[in-house]
Amino acid sequence: MSETRDLLFELGCEEIPAGVAPKMATALLVALQNTLDEAGLSYGQCTWLGTPRRLTAHIADVTVQQQDTIQELIGPPARIAFDEAGEPTKAALGFARGKGLDPAQLYRKSTERGDYVAANIEVKGKSAAVVLSEALPVILRNIPQPKKMRWGRGAEGFIRPVQWLVALFGEAIIDVQFTGVSANRLSAGHRFLGQDIELVDANLQSYISALRNEKVMVQVDERRELIANKAKALAQSVSGTLVDDPKTLDVVTWLVEWPQPLVGTLPTAFMSIPDEVIITTLKEHQKLFTIRGPDGALINRFIAVANTLSDASRDVIATGNAKVVTARLSDAKFFYDADRSQALENFLPKLEGRIYLQGLGSTLDKAKRIERLSQTLATELCPAHQQTALRAAHLCKADLVTQMVFEFTELQGRIGADYALASGETEAVAMAIAEHYRPTFAGDAIPSTEAGCVVALADKLDSIVACFGLAMIPTGSQDPYALRRGALGVLHILMGRNWSSALSEMVDDAIAALPADNLKRSGVQLREQVMDFFKGRLKSLLIEQLSAVDVVDAVLEAGFDDVPATVARAKAVAALRAQPTFEPLAAAFKRVGNLVKKAKEAGATPQVDAELFVEQAEHRLFEAVDQMTEQVNDQVAKGDWDAVLTTLSSAKPAVDQFFDDVMVMHEDERLRRNRLALLMKTGRIFSLVADFSRIQA
Structure with a gap:
C-alpha cells in the first residue's frame, strides 16, 4: 500500500473582503484537488477553512510519490528513419540522440497515418512535495479575485498583502514562495489576542486546536453557528426576537476571527421611521442585527459582533456602533418627515425629469405605459381587482424621486407603500406598490396579491420590450438591465397565479405602448425576438425542474403561449417517459410525426375523405382520431394533461395497425394524399402535447 501524508496549506494576509473570501477559499481547495488529480496522486477527505486573514486547504491521505510510467515517443516516419537494409538513418540516429536513447531501443510503429519510428522511455514519478511546490505558486496567481494589490517592490500581486505561508506535507515543509514570502510552519494567532503558532505537522485537528488556543476560530460553520446562537440569546435577554438576516450573518462570519456578539442601544426618537429603513441602515453601514419586541415592532436595541471584547471595551464598541448609525438615521428621519409632508401623487410630475432610456422618454412615460398595460392585463386576469391594480400602477414609480429613495435606493417600492398609506391610499394599493418589483432574485416570492402581480407583469414586460426595441439585448454574462431576471419574474408570476392568458398577446400589448418612431426593432421582428427570449428562459426553468432536455424541447416545440399549461404538459410527458411502456408508444408517435413532415412538404392538407378508404385499418384510425379529438379537447380545457396522454396512448393499436396494413405512399396520388391527410389529422392531436x-426513447 502506498505511503500517504496529510497536506496543509494556509495563506495569511491582510483582511480579505467578506464577499470574496469564501469563494477564494473554495477555489484554492478545488485547484489543489485538480493538481493532485492531474498528477495521478490519490487523496482522501478535503476540507477548506478560513477567516478574514487566512485561506486554508487541508487534504488528507495524499499519496507521497507518483508511480513510474512508461512513455512512448514517436519519431520521424519509418520510410526516412530506416534504410533498405533496415538500419537506422541519420534521421533515426538524430531522434535517438535528441532523446538520449540508444539506437537499439528504436522500433517501427504502425499508426493511422503510416509507420513511424518509436521508442519507450521510463519516466520516474515525482514526489508529491515536488508536484505541490511547482503547482502552488501557479494556483495562487490564478485564484479568482476581483482586483490584485501590489506592495513593496515585488511584481507579484494578490487581493491583499501576503504576510505568511504555511505549507506542510506531513511533518515536512513544502518549498513554496509567493510574493516574496517563503512557506514555513509558522501561523499567526489573533491579531490582538493571540501569538504566533509553530505547527508540528499537517494534522487538521491539531491545526484547528492550535488556532483556537490563540483566539482564532478557523472553521467557518463554527463561527457562523456561534454568532447566530449568541445573537439569539442576547435578543431574548432584552425581551426580543432576533430579526432573521442570513445574508448579514454570512458577511459578519467573514469579518471576525473570534466573534463576540454584544447588545447596543439606539435613540428612541428614530423608532418612528419605517422598519425597513432602520434595518437597512444598520445592516448596510455597520453589519448590525435588529431585534423585534413581543408585539412584532422593532425595539431600539441591536446586536453587534466584535472581533475582540473585554469588559472595558464592551460599552465603547456598542456606543461607537450606535454613533455611526445615528448619523445615518438622523438623515433618514429628516428625509422621511420631509417626504411625508406631501401626498405620494405629488411626486409624479418630477418623474418627467428622469430619463428612463434614451429614445423611450422619461420615467413618467414608463409609468404611464405601466398604467396602460396594467389596465389591459387586469381586465383579462383579475377584473375584480382592476381598480386597485390601476391605482397602484399609477403610483408605483412615484417614490423614485423622493429624498428617502434617493438615499436608500434598495427601499424603492417599500417606501412608496409607506407614503401611499400616509396619503390615504388603501392597504391593497400600498401592498401592490410595495411588491411590484418581485420577484427580485432566484427563489424570491411573487407578489402576494393579484393586483401586485398585474403591476409587476406590466413593469417587467415594458422593460423587456423596451430594451429589445432599442437592441439592448443580453449577451453572455452581460445583462445590465436584468432582463433575464425580469423574464423569469414574468414566468414565475404566470405559473404562481396559474394565469393561462396568452403570453404573446401580453407582449403585443407591451409593444403597442412603445413609441415606435424611436425603436431600432418593432412589429413582428420585435415580437419574435422577445418570445424567443421568453422561450429560452422557460426552457432553463423546465430543465432545472425536470432534468430532461429532450422532453423540454419537445414540449416547447408544441407551443408555450399558455405558460402554466406548458409546465403541466412538460411534467406529464416527463412522467410518461419514465414508464416502461413509453418507448413503443414514442416510436408510434415519431413515425406519425415523420410522415406528417413529409406530408407538409408535399403540400398535403388534413382534409380526409372517408370514401377513399380501402383498408379496414384506415377506418379504424379515422374513427379512433375522431373519438379521441373530442376527449382530448375536453381534457385540455380542464388542464388534465395526464389524462390527455392516456387518451393519446389509447390510439397506439390503431396507429400500429395502420402502419402494418396500409401503404401510405401509394402510387395512386389520391390514396396517397388521403392517407397523408389522415396522418396529419392524427399528428395534429399529438402536437397539442409535444x-x-x-x-x-
Missing part, C-alpha cells in the same frame, strides 16, 4: 420526434 413534438414526440424530439424525445429520445
Whole structure:
C-alpha cells in the first residue's frame, strides 16, 4: 500500500473582503484537488477553512510519490528513419540522440497515418512535495479575485498583502514562495489576542486546536453557528426576537476571527421611521442585527459582533456602533418627515425629469405605459381587482424621486407603500406598490396579491420590450438591465397565479405602448425576438425542474403561449417517459410525426375523405382520431394533461395497425394524399402535447 501524508496549506494576509473570501477559499481547495488529480496522486477527505486573514486547504491521505510510467515517443516516419537494409538513418540516429536513447531501443510503429519510428522511455514519478511546490505558486496567481494589490517592490500581486505561508506535507515543509514570502510552519494567532503558532505537522485537528488556543476560530460553520446562537440569546435577554438576516450573518462570519456578539442601544426618537429603513441602515453601514419586541415592532436595541471584547471595551464598541448609525438615521428621519409632508401623487410630475432610456422618454412615460398595460392585463386576469391594480400602477414609480429613495435606493417600492398609506391610499394599493418589483432574485416570492402581480407583469414586460426595441439585448454574462431576471419574474408570476392568458398577446400589448418612431426593432421582428427570449428562459426553468432536455424541447416545440399549461404538459410527458411502456408508444408517435413532415412538404392538407378508404385499418384510425379529438379537447380545457396522454396512448393499436396494413405512399396520388391527410389529422392531436420526434426513447 502506498505511503500517504496529510497536506496543509494556509495563506495569511491582510483582511480579505467578506464577499470574496469564501469563494477564494473554495477555489484554492478545488485547484489543489485538480493538481493532485492531474498528477495521478490519490487523496482522501478535503476540507477548506478560513477567516478574514487566512485561506486554508487541508487534504488528507495524499499519496507521497507518483508511480513510474512508461512513455512512448514517436519519431520521424519509418520510410526516412530506416534504410533498405533496415538500419537506422541519420534521421533515426538524430531522434535517438535528441532523446538520449540508444539506437537499439528504436522500433517501427504502425499508426493511422503510416509507420513511424518509436521508442519507450521510463519516466520516474515525482514526489508529491515536488508536484505541490511547482503547482502552488501557479494556483495562487490564478485564484479568482476581483482586483490584485501590489506592495513593496515585488511584481507579484494578490487581493491583499501576503504576510505568511504555511505549507506542510506531513511533518515536512513544502518549498513554496509567493510574493516574496517563503512557506514555513509558522501561523499567526489573533491579531490582538493571540501569538504566533509553530505547527508540528499537517494534522487538521491539531491545526484547528492550535488556532483556537490563540483566539482564532478557523472553521467557518463554527463561527457562523456561534454568532447566530449568541445573537439569539442576547435578543431574548432584552425581551426580543432576533430579526432573521442570513445574508448579514454570512458577511459578519467573514469579518471576525473570534466573534463576540454584544447588545447596543439606539435613540428612541428614530423608532418612528419605517422598519425597513432602520434595518437597512444598520445592516448596510455597520453589519448590525435588529431585534423585534413581543408585539412584532422593532425595539431600539441591536446586536453587534466584535472581533475582540473585554469588559472595558464592551460599552465603547456598542456606543461607537450606535454613533455611526445615528448619523445615518438622523438623515433618514429628516428625509422621511420631509417626504411625508406631501401626498405620494405629488411626486409624479418630477418623474418627467428622469430619463428612463434614451429614445423611450422619461420615467413618467414608463409609468404611464405601466398604467396602460396594467389596465389591459387586469381586465383579462383579475377584473375584480382592476381598480386597485390601476391605482397602484399609477403610483408605483412615484417614490423614485423622493429624498428617502434617493438615499436608500434598495427601499424603492417599500417606501412608496409607506407614503401611499400616509396619503390615504388603501392597504391593497400600498401592498401592490410595495411588491411590484418581485420577484427580485432566484427563489424570491411573487407578489402576494393579484393586483401586485398585474403591476409587476406590466413593469417587467415594458422593460423587456423596451430594451429589445432599442437592441439592448443580453449577451453572455452581460445583462445590465436584468432582463433575464425580469423574464423569469414574468414566468414565475404566470405559473404562481396559474394565469393561462396568452403570453404573446401580453407582449403585443407591451409593444403597442412603445413609441415606435424611436425603436431600432418593432412589429413582428420585435415580437419574435422577445418570445424567443421568453422561450429560452422557460426552457432553463423546465430543465432545472425536470432534468430532461429532450422532453423540454419537445414540449416547447408544441407551443408555450399558455405558460402554466406548458409546465403541466412538460411534467406529464416527463412522467410518461419514465414508464416502461413509453418507448413503443414514442416510436408510434415519431413515425406519425415523420410522415406528417413529409406530408407538409408535399403540400398535403388534413382534409380526409372517408370514401377513399380501402383498408379496414384506415377506418379504424379515422374513427379512433375522431373519438379521441373530442376527449382530448375536453381534457385540455380542464388542464388534465395526464389524462390527455392516456387518451393519446389509447390510439397506439390503431396507429400500429395502420402502419402494418396500409401503404401510405401509394402510387395512386389520391390514396396517397388521403392517407397523408389522415396522418396529419392524427399528428395534429399529438402536437397539442409535444413534438414526440424530439424525445429520445
